[in-house]
Amino acid sequence: MNRVILYGFGYIGRMVAKEIVESGALEIIGAIDVDEKIVGKDVGEIIGIGKLGVKVSSEPEEVFEKAKPAIVIHATGSFLDKVFDQIVLAVEYGYHVVSTCETLAYPWLKYPNLADELSRRALERNVVVIGTGVNPGFIFDSLPAFLTSICSKVEKIKATRIIDPSRRRYSFQKKIGLGLTSDEFREKMAKGEITGHVGYAESLMLLSEMVGLDIANVIEDQEPIISHEYLETQYFKISPGKVKGIKGYGKGYGKDNKLKAEVEFIATVGVSDKDSIEIDCGKYVIKWSSNGVPGDYATVAMLLNVAKIVNNLKRGLRTMKDIVLLHA
Amino acid sequence: MNRVILYGFGYIGRMVAKEIVESGALEIIGAIDVDEKIVGKDVGEIIGIGKLGVKVSSEPEEVFEKAKPAIVIHATGSFLDKVFDQIVLAVEYGYHVVSTCETLAYPWLKYPNLADELSRRALERNVVVIGTGVNPGFIFDSLPAFLTSICSKVEKIKATRIIDPSRRRYSFQKKIGLGLTSDEFREKMAKGEITGHVGYAESLMLLSEMVGLDIANVIEDQEPIISHEYLETQYFKISPGKVKGIKGYGKGYGKDNKLKAEVEFIATVGVSDKDSIEIDCGKYVIKWSSNGVPGDYATVAMLLNVAKIVNNLKRGLRTMKDIVLLHA
Known part of the structure; x- marks a missing residue:
């Protein structure tokens, strides 16, 4: 088809x-x-x-x-x-x-x-x-899961995605609050007018089901990253003291309250793109990192x-x- | 079951x-x-x-x-x-x-x-x-293929695996010729008494079929790496002038003789373990690298x-x- x-x-x-x-x-x-x-x-x-x-x-x-x-x-x-x-x-x-x-x-x-x-x-x-x-769907879930193929067991997984939002589409830059004040950011997040990244918890649950991590409880949160200098992207002008990015995380805990998986997302203007995935297999820890994965593509x-x-x-x-x- | x-x-x-x-x-x-x-x-x-x-x-x-x-x-x-x-x-x-x-x-x-x-x-x-x-099966084929999930097309794939054989089992160290002279290495390879890494071409064909690279022709070869100093592993003593490792490759070409995929394997005493995979998607190149994947595990x-x-x-x-x- x-x-x-x-x-x-x-x-x-x-x-x-x-x-x-x-x-x-x-x-x-x-x-x-x-x-x-x-x-x-x-x-x-x-x-x-x-x-x-x-x-x-x-x-x-x-x-x-x-x-x-x-x-x-x-x-x-x-x-x-x-x-x-x-x-x-x-x-x-x-x-x-x-x-x-x-x-x-x-x-x-x-x-x-x-x-x-x-x-x-x-x-x-x-x-x-x-x-x-790309996320959910790959960086925080499918890829870490696939990378555990060479692990007999998995103690803990951590995935981090760092991107420069100035290379992303307008709606992405807008949804992470570029150019807002910290208060505006929190207000718009609370109202759902901007969302930041959506899917920390979904990725964790997906990863948990794939790898059998038995995650029983997930938490997630995001906060703005404030610029100390003037910055601009194709779509936004960011004065000192305004939002230049977002930092968010999700953590998944087992029934014993042990941290089984965590994901971290940083999208801030001027940073170097990088993804990293760390898998603690008990006997060894495997780390993979990328030079960046262009999100929209x-x-x-x-x-x-x-x-x-x-x-x-x-x-x-x-x-x-x-x-x-x-x-x- | x-x-x-x-x-x-x-x-x-x-x-x-x-x-x-x-x-x-x-x-x-x-x-x-x-x-x-x-x-x-x-x-x-x-x-x-x-x-x-x-x-x-x-x-x-x-x-x-x-x-x-x-x-x-x-x-x-x-x-x-x-x-x-x-x-x-x-x-x-x-x-x-x-x-x-x-x-x-x-x-x-x-x-x-x-x-x-x-x-x-x-x-x-x-x-x-x-x-x-791990290889064939993962580093040179399944993993690069899976990493193309976020590519709309693939121009070329390169995967490199670098390992220190002194952390591997006796039979692995033996099969890559540790401690032999260069002539002994070539003689034993020719007789099939040692094999080096087996599977360059198999990985390339597998990768080709997975990703649709249409590889029509594969070549592969290996050569010894000679030590300039005295080295020893748990199982072998390596005098200066003797084999301390192996370097091999496989290359897969399309019908137009264009290089579509290449894999490189370096196993030499004292090196830092690392795997790297580079995917040229046309519009962008994605590189992933590891801090080493313990082969036997x-x-x-x-x-x-x-x-x-x-x-x-x-x-x-x-x-x-x-x-x-x-x-x-």
């Missing part, structure tokens, strides 16, 4: 479209978005590669009615309650859904009822629903690579656990 | 036994070896943990007759032609086989006829046969982690490609 509907044609949706056109391996047969500025326009023209013959529609039913068979690549939001109806509609029409929705990466944690309903509906319609991306690649195999997965509400078979 | 027969009770087989006993997740119900010094002795006593009630036997048929159901963990040799009869016997008795045999990691390259026969017999008996370990863990899921795999002659589902 190589036909794709893009549900959400924002920054990520457009990057997905570009990759699909460049690779030639998949075909875009529909695009859905609510943004009035692009509704009715040709997908190819929006991404600057000339007419593709597929227009952005604001009516999902119309697209779903005509498009079968296809896979829905869904990139509209981070919180399952906000995007639940969109995903359910795709499922009801009989489409597999591969989504960037961060909380869908492990939906039983924060939305157990919605997860159960989605699971039931996906099974009824014989389709797969799965949440993935990586998320797009992950969506497409999961889309390529989604039809081989067991039907229902799935997670990366169903794809990453090898681990301790 | 948690019952295990150890076919080969040398260094790796004994490490597997120790891990099994420590973890308690699997049960050893048989052990086979030809070494007269251990035949008839209790497996637990050989590994120094007291009687386990399982004796090493030199008669595979006797063990296979009594042991069902179980998984055979096979660790007797690197070359499929030498161990073919052992594996076939296990298959004929209806056992899944998880083997360290390096050339079994991708047997179609050097033993296409044996691979076809093994494939046919495994299908007939409805069992799985698979070759794995890692191989043992991989055998056990694959054994845990072998019963879920499609029957027949399988490779790590059937386990590593996610990649570019």
Whole structure:
């Protein structure tokens, strides 16, 4: 199955479209978005590669009615309650859904009822629903899990991701609060107007289930990083005393209150990108580190690579656990 | 299925036994070896943990007759032609086989006829046969493939493994020629008395199939590294002018003669352990590096982690490609 509907044609949706056109391996047969500025326009023209013959529609039913068979690549939001109806509609029409929705990466944690309903509906319609991306989906969960393949047991896992947000899309820079005061940051976080990184706890639960860490309790938090100098990115001007980034963490504890896994995310202007994963196997500790993983590209690649195999997965509400078979 | 027969009770087989006993997740119900010094002795006593009630036997048929159901963990040799009869016997008795045999990691390259026969017999008996370990099995193939999950396309992959052999088992130090003269090294390599690392080409073919690199031609070679000073390991004394290690490589080329993947292995006394993997995704290059992966432990863990899921795999002659589902 190589036909794709893009549900959400924002920054990520457009990057997905570009990759699909460049690779030639998949075909875009529909695009859905609510943004009035692009509704009715040709997908190819929006991404600057000339007419593709597929227009952005604001009516999902119309697209779903005509498009079968296809896979829905869904990139509209981070919180399952906000995007639940969109995903359910795709499922009801009989489409597999591969989504960037961060909380869908492990939906039983924060939305157990919605997860159960989605699971039931996906099974009824014989389709797969799965949440993935670079994070959740890779750096804090699938990759550490896969790296435990060469461990007979795992005492503790720590994963850290450090990125310079000035290389990321506008919506990413906005959601981590660049340029705000510390108070504005906290207020907007409390109201849900900005989110920081979403998925610390979901990654930990996913990792726990993959590797069998038996995490019973997770905590997560984020705080702003304040700049002492004037900085600017493509989209934000940051005065001294304003937010230049975010630092967040998640920690997962076993029933004995022992720390089993922790993840740390630092996105701050001017830092060198780096990911690191440390696995304590008891007899030895293995550390892997990267020179940085470009988040938006990586998320797009992950969506497409999961889309390529989604039809081989067991039907229902799935997670990366169903794809990453090898681990301790 | 948690019952295990150890076919080969040398260094790796004994490490597997120790891990099994420590973890308690699997049960050893048989052990086979030809070494007269251990035949008839209790497996637990050989590994120094007291009687386990399982004796090493030199008669595979006797063990296979009594042991069902179980998984055979096979660790007797690197070359499929030498161990073919052992594996076939296990298959004929209806056992899944998880083997360290390096050339079994991708047997179609050097033993296409044996691979076809093994494939046919495994299908007939409805069992799985698979070759794995740290390398082939992880560092040069499965791990680079998995790391391409966040790439939309892959231009080129390079993996390098650097290890200090003085931390490895006697048979490893011997097979890379420690303490030999350069001439002795070449003579013994030519005669097959020592092998160096086995599996450069197999890893490349496996990686090619996983990621779709379309490698059409592979080359591989190894040469000794000569010491300029006196060195010694637990097992070998190395005079100046003698072999202190080995350097080898494999390169895989596409039909257009373009280099698609290369692997490099350096095992030399006194070096700092390090693995590195570099993936050129076209738009960006991702580099991951480790602080070293202890080879023997890692191989043992991989055998056990694959054994845990072998019963879920499609029957027949399988490779790590059937386990590593996610990649570019």
